[in-house]
Each structure stands twice: as structure tokens, then as C-alpha cells.
Amino acid sequence: MSAVNHASPATGPPPASPVALRCVGLGRRFGDRWAVRGVDLEVRQGEVLGLLGPNGAGKTTTVRLLTALIRPSEGTATVDGFDVRAEPEHVRARVGVLTETPGLYDKLSASANLDFFARLYGLSPARRAERIEHYLRLFGLWERRHDVAGTFSKGMKQKLAIARALLHDPSVVFLDEPTAALDPEAAFIVRDAIETLRRAGRTIVLATHNLDEADRLCDRIAFVRGGLLRVDSPARLRGSLGRRALVVRLRSVPADGRLDEVRAVLGVEGVERVDGGLRVTADPAAPVAPAVVRALVAGGADILEVRVERISLEDIYFEIMGVRPDAEGARA
Amino acid sequence: MRRSVLWTILRREWMETLRNRLLLSTILVPPILLTVAPIGLAGLIGERALPAELAGQILGQRPEWSVFSPAELAGAFAVQQFLVFFLLMPAYIPLSIATFSIIGEKQARSLEPVLAAPIRTVELLAGKAISALVPGILAGLVTYLVFVVLASFVYGPNLFGVVTDPSWLAGVFLLGPAVGLSSVVAGVIVSSRVNDPRVAQQIGGVIIVPIVGLVLVQATGAVLLGPGGFVLIAGVVLAVSLVGLAIGVRLFDREAILTRWR
Numbered sequence: 001m002s003a004v005n006h007a008s009p010a011t012g013p014p015p016a017s018p019v020a021l022r023c024v025g026l027g028r029r030f031g032d033r034w035a036v037r038g039v040d041l042e043v044r045q046g047e048v049l050g051l052l053g054p055n056g057a058g059k060t061t062t063v064r065l066l067t068a069l070i071r072p073s074e075g076t077a078t079v080d081g082f083d084v085r086a087e088p089e090h091v092r093a094r095v096g097v098l099t100e101t102p103g104l105y106d107k108l109s110a111s112a113n114l115d116f117f118a119r120l121y122g123l124s125p126a127r128r129a130e131r132i133e134h135y136l137r138l139f140g141l142w143e144r145r146h147d148v149a150g151t152f153s154k155g156m157k158q159k160l161a162i163a164r165a166l167l168h169d170p171s172v173v174f175l176d177e178p179t180a181a182l183d184p185e186a187a188f189i190v191r192d193a194i195e196t197l198r199r200a201g202r203t204i205v206l207a208t209h210n211l212d213e214a215d216r217l218c219d220r221i222a223f224v225r226g227g228l229l230r231v232d233s234p235a236r237l238r239g240s241l242g243r244r245a246l247v248v249r250l251r252s253v254p255a256d257g258r259l260d261e262v263r264a265v266l267g268v269e270g271v272e273r274v275d276g277g278l279r280v281t282a283d284p285a286a287p288v289a290p291a292v293v294r295a296l297v298a299g300g301a302d303i304l305e306v307r308v309e310r311i312s313l314e315d316i317y318f319e320i321m322g323v324r325p326d327a328e329g330a331r332a
Numbered sequence: 333m334r335r336s337v338l339w340t341i342l343r344r345e346w347m348e349t350l351r352n353r354l355l356l357s358t359i360l361v362p363p364i365l366l367t368v369a370p371i372g373l374a375g376l377i378g379e380r381a382l383p384a385e386l387a388g389q390i391l392g393q394r395p396e397w398s399v400f401s402p403a404e405l406a407g408a409f410a411v412q413q414f415l416v417f418f419l420l421m422p423a424y425i426p427l428s429i430a431t432f433s434i435i436g437e438k439q440a441r442s443l444e445p446v447l448a449a450p451i452r453t454v455e456l457l458a459g460k461a462i463s464a465l466v467p468g469i470l471a472g473l474v475t476y477l478v479f480v481v482l483a484s485f486v487y488g489p490n491l492f493g494v495v496t497d498p499s500w501l502a503g504v505f506l507l508g509p510a511v512g513l514s515s516v517v518a519g520v521i522v523s524s525r526v527n528d529p530r531v532a533q534q535i536g537g538v539i540i541v542p543i544v545g546l547v548l549v550q551a552t553g554a555v556l557l558g559p560g561g562f563v564l565i566a567g568v569v570l571a572v573s574l575v576g577l578a579i580g581v582r583l584f585d586r587e588a589i590l591t592r593w594r
Contacts, residue, residue, distance in 0.1 A: 092451075103442040105440070108347060117445070120446070
């Protein structure tokens with residue numbers, strides 16, 4: 001499965017931005033099992049790409065392949081023009097990685113943790129000091145720089161780990177489940193940190209199964225399950241789902257027989273009675289709202305509210321993944 | 333291998349070791365005991381003499397000790413046992429540091445960010461191995477030097493000659509480092525499969541069994557190893573360590589760490 005797609009999203013980088021990351025037919029097998037296969041993808045500089053998929057879908061494997069942590073079984077990938085297979089050290093020097101867990105040295109201070117990595121990346125003493133101070137201040141950790149990382153909250157640890165991933169000014173930043181297992185407050189802090197990076201024009205690959213996070217932060221979303229199922233911007237994904245719905249709240253819901261005029265409106269595909277009103281599904285290309293409102297008013301209905309039902313990323317997710325959990329089963 | 337990367341790893345490893353009080357106490361306390369014990373033992377033995385049969389057995393292996401008085405012979409025999417104890421430091425200290433270091437990183441999941449940096453796994457392995465090996469060897473050497481200085485005061489010139497004879501020098505300066513290397517290798521191999529440092533130390537502790545065996549053999553007086561014996565054993569231990577090191581390097585592969593270490 002492949003899904004090369006770099007159409008210009010509503011936000012994010014201009015389409016002419018250079019390609020920061022490219023992979024063609026990328027795959028990795030463990031024994032007889034393919035963790036991920038046939039990944040074709042381009043990410044432009046300044047773009048935020050979300051990798052969305054269930055546990056075991058191959059998100060972490062994809063991140064590890066693209067960061068030259070593991071070798072591909074087939075296909076190629078380049079970061080900043082460097083091949084992950086032939087030039088892994090160059091690739092690793094150009095990427096920053098936030099792994100699934102912060103992986104800090106708990107007995108070392110925040111600044112000692114960063115200093116160790118800055119040295120590994122070969123930063124000069126002056127540059128090290130400047131970068132460490134910059135990121136500790138950016139993420140609000142400067143006052144705690146001498147405290148050992150083991151005393152930090154989960155959110156602070158995650159921010160320190162993000163700072164670690166950025167010290168060497170990487171071309172592409174990979175964030176693997178940055179808010180997993182965090183409480184809402186810590187997750188908010190981390191999302192805010194990612195938003196800061198996004199505003200700074202960083203190229204980011206965000207692996208997550210948090211749909212809301214992907215929706216808010218990503219220019220494009222890649223759906224992963226053993227390969228890339230689809231890649232597109234959230235807006236285009238919504239538009240392409242092929243249906244739109246108007247929700248009309250009424251003072252009193254008319255009898256079913258009096259809704260024929262609404263059903264007759266060009267573009268309307270269905271009308272169903274819902275609690276306190278109607279739900280009108282329509283062809284997404286047809287602007288049905290004015291005609292539906294006119295038909296209802298002509299039928300004597302008192303309209304309290306009309307709104308376009310926003311298709312959630314969850315709907316899109318289940319549509320693309322081809323599964324929807326059984327709610328009754330889940331409650332049982 | 334880049335020296336700057338190696339030094340960066342060594343620096344961090346030692347910073348963490350110095351902050352780990354439990355580990356630090358296991359490194360520092362035994363050398364002090366091993367220095368004090370022989371001196372104390374010498375005091376306890378005092379002017380006692382060995383049974384004639386045992387004395388004859390010892391002199392058969394160490395004819396150069398025939399110039400000693402019966403009391404000096406007893407002291408020399410007792411002190412000789414402690415040479416093997418000086419091998420225990422390079423055996424257990426690197427094992428403790430290596431297992432704490434590797435399993436600690438496994439538990440904290442801190443290896444993946446390191447491996448994501450432009451570092452070669454051989455540099456990481458070398459850094460961890462050296463950081464574990466050096467304190468063990470240093471502890472052995474420093475303790476030996478302190479022991480030699482104290483021995484010169486307590487035992488007198490004859491017994492001072494015993495603790496500085498070629499068998500001691502070969503044991504401390506050749507067999508000690510070889511045992512240290514084997515200990516590091518054991519630490520690396522066991523740590524790749526185990527998730528608790530204490531369990532790793534218990535398993536890796538089998539490395540001490542041959543040393544204890546050496547203690548027992550020497551204590552009977554049946555075999556008192558001379559310099560040749562120590563050099564030979566050092567060679568064998570070194571060869572076994574190098575084979576183990578080759579296995580350790582394979583276990584320390586980037587992909588193996590990320591995908592197989594649990």
C-alpha cells in the first residue's frame with residue numbers, strides 16, 4: 001500500500017518547500033512478519049505530519065526506520081538527502097527523536113542530561129551552553145536546571161526529553177507518542193511545547209494514537225496499519241469522507257409525512273428525526289442549508305438552530321481503518 | 333572509535349556511579365576490608381609455627397622461603413592466601429558497575445535516545461566496558477599498594493619481599509586486569525538477558541567461583557602458584573574473555589538492543 005501525497009494543506013509549509021524526508025517502498029520484517037511495508041511518503045520542510053494508527057500498527061517501527069535506528073528490509077528512505085541504509089550516522093546527526101518513554105538519566109540534573117547529549121552530537125562548549133539554556137528557558141525548566149531529572153513530574157520529563165531531541169537543531173524531529181500515559185495537565189504542557197515548535201517552523205513527524213492531538217497539531221495525517229493506508233490534511237480527509245450533515249434544532253419536530261418537502265431539496269440524501277430536531281444528510285458538494293431552512297419554515301416549523309455537523313477525525317479514522325468497535329460489546 | 337565520544341560516555345557513566353550510593357558502597361567497602369584483614373591476620377598468627385608436614389609441603393613449592401623462621405613461614409603462607417583476594421576486586425567491581433549500568437539503562441529506557449544519536453554501538457560498548465573495568469582494576473592496584481606499604485611496617489623485610497615477589501606482581505598486574513575484563517564481559521552478556529541488577533550479579537557471580545577454587549587449593553598448601561602459574565592463568569582468562577567479548581559485541585548490536593532486549 002502506498003500513499004504519496006503532498007498536496008498543499010490549509011496550513012503548514014508552502015508546496016515549494018524542499019523535501020526533508022522521503023521514503024519509497026520502505027518496509028521492515030521481523031522474522032516472517034512484516035511490521036510495516038510499502039511506505040511511500042514525502043514530508044516537506046516545516047511540515048507537521050501525524051502518524052496515526054492502533055497499537056502494533058507499525059508507527060514506532062516507521063519512526064525507527066526513518067531515524068536509522070533499525071535497517072529497512074526493503075525500500076529506501078532519505079533524510080535531508082542522506083540514505084538511512086548507507087549513511088545512518090549522517091541521518092542520526094540530522095534527526096531528533098523523542099522516544100516512547102523519556103529515557104532520561106534520573107540521577108543526573110536536567111542540564112547534565114542535556115549536556116551529555118549535546119556532547120554526543122559534537123556541539124562546541126559555547127554552543128552547548130547556549131542551546132541548553134535556550135531550550136530549558138523555552139520549556140520553563142531553567143529554574144530547575146540543577147535538579148535531578150528523577151524529581152521531575154511526567155510532563156516536565158517529557159519536556160526535557162523534547163529539549164534533548166532539539167539540542168542539535170535537527171532537520172526533522174520525530175515525536176513518538178509524546179503524550180501517552182500523561183495526565184491531562186502534563187499532556188497540555190507537552191502539546192503546548194509541540195505547538196511552540198510548529199510555530200517555529202520545525203519539520204515534525206508525530207506518531208500518536210491521540211486523534212484530537214493529531215487533528216490539532218498536524219498539517220497532514222498518515223494513517224498507518226502495516227503500511228500507509230492514506231495521507232492527507234485533516235480538512236481534505238473530512239471533505240473526502242463523502243457526506244455532510246445538517247443538524248436542525250426545532251421547537252417541535254414535524255410528523256414524518258411533513259418532511260417530504262425537505263427530502264425533495266436537491267442534494268439532500270436523507271432526513272432522520274433525532275432528539276429535538278432533524279439530521280439532514282447531503283451531498284458535500286451541494287449547499288443545501290438555505291433550501292432546507294426555507295422548506296421547514298414553509299411547513300410551519302420553528303427553527304431554533306442550524307449547524308453543520310463536523311465530521312470527527314474519529315469517524316475518518318474508523319472509515320479508513322475499516323473497523324468500528326462495537327459500542328454494545330464495549331459496554332458489556 | 334572517537335575519543336571524544338568515548339570520553340563523553342565515560343564521564344556520564346562515572347557521574348551516575350558516583351551518585352549511586354549502593355553501588356559506591358559495594359565498590360569502596362570491600363577494598364578497605366581486604367586491606368585491613370591481612371594485617372589483622374598477621375597479628376593473630378603472631379609467633380605461631382605451621383605443622384611440620386604443611387611447612388614441608390610449602391617449602392617444597394617455595395624453596396626460597398627456607399630462609400624464613402617458622403613464624404615468618406607461617407606469616408608468608410597466610411599472606412600468600414590474600415593474593416587471590418586481590419583478584420576479587422577486579423572480578424566483582426566491574427560486574428557490579430556493568431550490570432547496574434546496562435540494566436539501569438534498560439529499566440529507564442535510556443538506551444534508545446543514545447542509540448538515536450550519531451554514536452557507534454562499539455563506542456557505547458567500549459565506554460561502558462572501560463567505565464566498569466577501570467574502577468575495578470584501580471581498586472585492586474590501589475588496595476595492593478596500600479597493602480604493600482602497610483606490610484612493610486607490620487611484617488618486616490622478609491614478608492615484605494613475599495608480597496612483592498613476581499607471583500604477586502603477575503597476579504595483581506596481569507591476572508587482575510584479565511579477571512576484570514572477564515567480569516565486564518560476563519556483566520554485558522548477562523545484563524542483555526536479565527532485568528534485575530541483583531539477579532545479573534548473582535548469575536555473573538559464577539565468575540568468582542574459579543577464584544574461590546584457587547583460594548581453596550592454595551589454602552591446603554598443596555598448590556602455591558608461582559609467577560608462571562599466574563601468567564598462564566591470566567592468558568587463559570584473557571582468551572576466554574576475548575571470546576566472550578565477541579559475543580558481547582554481537583549482543584550489543586543497535587538492532588538487537590532495540591528489538592530483542594526486554
